[in-house]
Amino acid sequence: METPDVLLSIRNHTKRFGALTANSDISFDIRYGETHCLLGANGAGKSTLAECLYGTYKPDGGEILYKGKRISFNSPRDAIKAGIGMVHQHFVLVPPMTVLENVIAGTDIPGITLKMKQGYEKLDLLCKKFDINLDLNAKVSQLSVGEQQWVEILKALYVGVELLILDEPTAVLTPKETEKLFSILSAMRNNGISIILITHKLREVMAISDNVTVLRKGKHIATVETSSMNMEELATLMVGREVIFRLEKSNVPNGEVVLEVDGLTAKNNGGHDSLHNISFKVHKHEILGIAGVAGNGQQELFDCIVGAGNQTSGKICLEGKDISHLHPKQIIDLGIASIPPDRIKEGLLMDFKIEENLILGRQTDKKFCHGSILDKKNINNFAIESIRNYDIAVLSPTQKTRLLSGGNLQKIILARELSQNPKFVIASSPTRGLDIGATEYIHKRLLELRDEGVGILLVSEDLDEIFNLSDKIAVIYRGNIIGTVPAERSYFSSIGLMMAGIPSEAV
Ligand SMILES: Nc1ncnc2c1ncn2[C@@H]1O[C@H](COP(=O)(O)OP(=O)(O)OP(=O)(O)O)[C@@H](O)[C@H]1O
Ligand SMILES: [Mg+2]
Structure with a gap:
């Protein structure tokens, strides 16, 4: 039976990859103008479902009705024509081209005039309507990650998207960029556009969605109104068991220093100084958290520690031995493990x-x-x-x-x-993109390693993660450590200030 307020109806949808059923007999609806979150553990089948709706994959069973009519797309081009857009986690933009050129070149479907001037005017109006502040003549290569994502959204708006799917859009964003993205998404929703949002962050689900669908191991578990749920209930639905949000940290005294960074100065790949005379120590049995907004020297610090940086002065010592100029393989052999920020x-x-x-x-x-x-x-x-x-x-x-x-x-x-059996671990956003069950496991594992005597440097933008795991927190800002505080919640606001460059009670 048709329900008038339903835009998209997924019925008994199935998708297999060889022997693996990634989506199994899934049914739920998306209404006009709703924000619908798709939740599920890693590998639950969220991206697969999204790609089926967007025409990248052909379903193996069931049917998908759009505005009451059965659809069967051969490619994303068909989906776009019908009004379905998608923002992938890895953007498909051409960096040397401008915003305007990217939007027009990326949407060359018949019927759209390719005239730049008209394109510019139309885009300018869209930017105003959805409060997107972008220089349309700026080259995409000069934009931040958050701004590049707006270009992807503009591409969809430009061709009149009615349903926009976003696959983990906030995994690459800073908290501030996430806030901005959400305000754009709310403006879209208020204009009647339906949104499917894939995310692992339950706080985001609670903040933005009208309804939530939970998938587990390829199967549909539930579709519920967000306001009827709390985070713990959603977590349980997702993982199939209760999840502990805050782990107990044992009281182990620090051991001797395992890694010492002393007066480290380094350049980034562009040859600019991006770490200035940084010093800190990590002890055995200790997790030192490095908080900071991305782009403040975290990548360069990581590169220097693993032997791939452009260090110009200072020392990095592992158990007293200077490892600054060693080859990455020698550093691994000495017992340093690393979780890089860009895994792929x-x-x-x-x-x-x-x-x-x-x-x-x-x-x-x-x-x-x-x-x-x-x-x-x-x-x-x-x-x-x-x-x-x-x-x-x-x-x-x-x-x-x-x-x-x-x-x-x-x-x-x-x-x-x-x-x-590492002696020291540098972990960069170790749980980014991980579901809450896996996050819990990784957090437990890091705490176990700490208890066993490993020294850990945890670099993360996720303040919950930093507070839950660290013994001490240092804040990095423009290549300087501008303060170090104990990992107690009472320091939350001083850390926020330091992340914005305002020094606070240092200890
Ligand atoms: N092209 C493919 N060929 C074979 N198997 C695939 C393919 N794409 C996905 N899979 C498998 O299908 C399952 C579902 O994957 P999918 O990417 O949809 O998960 P997800 O819910 O998006 O997970 P995550 O949160 O980790 O992104 C996984 O087991 C994955 O290995
Ligand atoms: Mg996915």
Whole structure:
């Protein structure tokens, strides 16, 4: 039966990849002008469902009705023509081109005039209507990540989107950019546009959505009104068990210094000074949190510690030994594990097998290699154990890495880095893109390592994560540590101030 306020009706939708059923008999509706969150653990099938709605994949069963009519798209082009847009987590923009050129070139569907002047006027109006402050003649390469995302949204608005799907749009945004994105999305909703938002952040679900659909292991678990739920209830629906939001931290006294950074100055890849005379110490049994808005030197600090930075002065010592000028492989061998900020670029070889990625950088370790011969059995056993411990959703350890869901890619790096008895771990946003069950596991694992005596440097923009795990918090701003405080909630506002560059009670 048709319901007049339903825009999109998903009925018994099924999508398989070989032996794996990524979406199994899923049914729910999207109404006109609603914001509908799609929730589910890593690998639950959210992106797959979104790509089926957007015409990237062809469903294997069920039907999708749009405005009461059955649709079957052959490509995203058909979806766009029908009024369905999508913002992917990895943008599809051409950086040397301007905003205007990107919007017009990216939307060359028949019937749209390609005249720049008319395009400019139309876009300018859209920017005003949805309160998007963008210079349409600016090159995309000069825009921040948040602004690039607006270009993707503009592309959809330009062709008259009626349903916009966003796949984890906030994973790459700062808290401030997220706020702005949400105000644009609210303006769209007020103009009758329906929104499907995929996110792992329950706070965001509560803040922005009218309804929520929860998927688990490819199946539809529930569609509920957001206002009838709280975060704990949503978490339980998602994971299928209760989730502990705040872990107990044991009281272990600090041990000796494991990593010392002394007067570190470094340049970024563009050759500009981006770390200025930074000093701090991380002890055994200690998690030092580094809070700060992205782009304040975190990447350069990470690069220097793992041996890939442009250090110009200062020292980095592991257990008293200067490692500043060592090769990355030597640094790994000394016992430093690292979780990089950009996993796909820095942490994984996407065309390799999962088991190969699980030992990447450690393939010559005695455990995995004898002479020049790889110990396939040990590698395979290690992969099976990691897949079980980290609950990585894969069909087999020999599957190609590229086919994994976003969160499962992340778990491979975590499994690899945290399983090799490190002395020191630098973890950059270790749970970004992970579902709450996996986040809980990683947090537990980091605390366990701390209890065992590992020193940990936790670099994250997520203040909840920083507070829950750290013993001390240092704030980085424009390449300087502008203060260090104990990890107590009473320091929350001083940390906020320091992140904006205002020094506060340092200890
Ligand atoms: N092209 C593909 N070929 C084979 N398997 C795939 C393909 N795309 C996804 N899968 C598998 O389908 C399942 C669902 O993946 P999907 O990307 O939809 O999950 P997700 O809910 O978006 O997870 P995440 O939160 O980690 O992004 C996963 O087990 C994944 O490995
Ligand atoms: Mg996904």
